[in-house]
Amino acid sequence: EPEVTQTPSHQVTQMGQEVILRCVPISNHLYFYWYRQILGQKVEFLVSFYNNEISEKSEIFDDQFSVERPDGSNFTLKIRSTKLEDSAMYFCASNRRGGELFFGEGSRLTVL
Amino acid sequence: AQSVTQPDIHITVSEGASLELRCNYSYGATPYLFWYVQSPGQGLQLLLKYFSGDTLVQGIKGFEAEFKRSQSSFNLRKPSVHWCDAAEYFCAVATFTGGGNKLTFGTGTQLKVEL
Numbered sequence: 001e002p003e004v005t006q007t008p009s010h011q012v013t014q015m016g017q018e019v020i021l022r023c024v025p026i027s028n029h030l031y032f033y034w035y036r037q038i039l040g041q042k043v044e045f046l047v048s049f050y051n052n053e054i055s056e057k058s059e060i061f062d063d064q065f066s067v068e069r070p071d072g073s074n075f076t077l078k079i080r081s082t083k084l085e086d087s088a089m090y091f092c093a094s095n096r097r098g099g100e101l102f103f104g105e106g107s108r109l110t111v112l
Numbered sequence: 113a114q115s116v117t118q119p120d121i122h123i124t125v126s127e128g129a130s131l132e133l134r135c136n137y138s139y140g141a142t143p144y145l146f147w148y149v150q151s152p153g154q155g156l157q158l159l160l161k162y163f164s165g166d167t168l169v170q171g172i173k174g175f176e177a178e179f180k181r182s183q184s185s186f187n188l189r190k191p192s193v194h195w196c197d198a199a200e201y202f203c204a205v206a207t208f209t210g211g212g213n214k215l216t217f218g219t220g221t222q223l224k225v226e227l
Contacts, residue, residue, distance in 0.1 A: 031212030043156070043202060043217040050212055091155060098208060100146065101215060105155035 002026045004104035012110045021077045021107045023092030032075045033093040082111045114139040114205050118218035126226045133188040133221050135203030144206040145186040151199045198225045
């Protein structure tokens with residue numbers, strides 16, 4: 001069964017460092033997303049991406065965040081200068097038009 | 113703006129007992145509703161979804177949910193809970209835009225199963 005894969009599963013970084021989280025969406029999906037879940041809180045939408053551009057982003061997704069689809073398979077989330085409050089589980093998801101979202105297992109980011 | 117409320121933060125049931133997890137939504141149009149389950153340290157797995165049609169939807173692992181428009185609810189049920197059902201359950205509503213569908217999640221209900 002096809003699945004969304006994410007790497008790394010856990011990353012620890014120092015405050016102010018750049019972090020790149022990687023995702024491989026399901027191959028025939030066209031829409032890609034990043035969500036995050038701060039420990040003990042609900043899952044929050046960050047950004048959606050379609051046709052090589054951001055289609056929607058939340059207030060959380062400020063200038064410190066960026067997304068990219070550098071090739072035909074990867075979808076990345078970059079945090080330019082991490083803050084303590086960026087510590088969270090980041091989920092990548094993908095879907096076909098109008099279909100259900102399939103989520104990866106998440107990348108846990110710990111900022112020290 | 114759409115929102116989802118899950119009134120119960122924690123629920124404890126005995127193994128073999130029935131389960132109902134509550135979900136209320138606020139959305140201006142016909143909602144597309146989902147239930148996801150998250151086991152500790154794991155990702156989000158889709159249990160079931162409601163797009164249209166029959167208001168009682170069946171999902172995986174023996175779960176079902178009923179959409180009640182008059183009550184703005186989409187409660188999740190299971191007739192007999194197993195110990196492995198212990199997890200966190202999230203209800204979500206989708207909005208469809210030209211860029212895909214965006215999910216708004218509830219705060220989740222943590223299910224504990226007593227043996």
